[in-house]
Amino acid sequence: xxxxxxxxxxxxxxxxxxxxxxxxxxxxxxxxxxxxxxxxxxxxxxxxxxxxxxxxxxxxxxxx
Numbered sequence: 001x002x003x004x005x006x007x008x009x010x011x012x013x014x015x016x017x018x019x020x021x022x023x024x025x026x027x028x029x030x031x032x033x034x035x036x037x038x039x040x041x042x043x044x045x046x047x048x049x050x051x052x053x054x055x056x057x058x059x060x061x062x063x064x
Contacts, residue, residue: 002026
């Protein structure tokens with residue numbers, strides 16, 4: 001649960017902006033979407049390997 005203390009005389013828009021920023025940083029929505037459907041560990045690992053290969057290819061191309 002996120003708690004955002006609102007100071008006296010503070011604009012509600014600023015408080016909402018702080019809430020949204022804190023909500024994004026905690027990654028709550030990302031976790032919720034990940035839990036929505038089950039992915040097998042082998043599929044997750046394959047995705048990580050593909051991402052690592054892609055990033056490594058970008059780094060190699062940058063060095064050449």
